Amino acid sequence: MNQNNETNPRKSPSLRRPLPREFYSLSPLVVAKDLIGKKLVRILESGDRLEGIIVETEAYGGSGDPASHAFRGQTPRNAVMFGEPGHVYVYFTYGSHHCLNLVTGRFRSELAGAVLVRALQPTKGINIMEELRGTKDVHKLANGPGKICQAMSVDLELNGCDAASRTSPIRMENQSIIPISTIRSSPRIGVTNGTDKIWRFYAKDSAFVSRRS
DNA sequence: CACTAGATTTTCT
């Protein structure tokens, strides 16, 4: 049987087009909430297609957000955060993990903004993700920012690529399986500064988020 | 379950 959506006539072409750059051009707070329920698509070099529904995100600002990498200004690592919305910001942290972000518009008059993708509900290429992650528990394949990158083979080579491009190895597609009314917010996880900001968003009924309330 | 140590890069002090 043919599982390739490119040839599925029931899927409208508009669903196959990646989310446009305008989607990312708003404030990180808006984009973080809007990304819940969208489909993250990763095309591996092998041509294999991995997909997951975003169920958890966090917004990061610039000079006004002490939890943000951009707080102290531009550096080689965070340079992508200061660039055009819609591009992918990948960083390496804690000596062993990669994290995936999408560059957004700016909060107020700040110079940088991004959204961290924190958890996915895997929907396609699950067997490949299991292999990359070394576990068969589907709820633990991508329920954390480091796990997403391991499950989808995301590393610094993808830093700066354009998620709004039709041919990008990472892009976003429209999807609407998560009702807006079921999105909740909370303080961000793992941050020690800026804990006053309620900038984490998640699907309250999803079993795929990194933490349940 | 809860808690802790260790993996080890980028950046700042």
Added chain:
DNA sequence: GAAAATCTAGTGG
């Protein structure tokens, strides 16, 4: 030198 937008394996209850 130390902390960080994290995760796992290990210990102990």
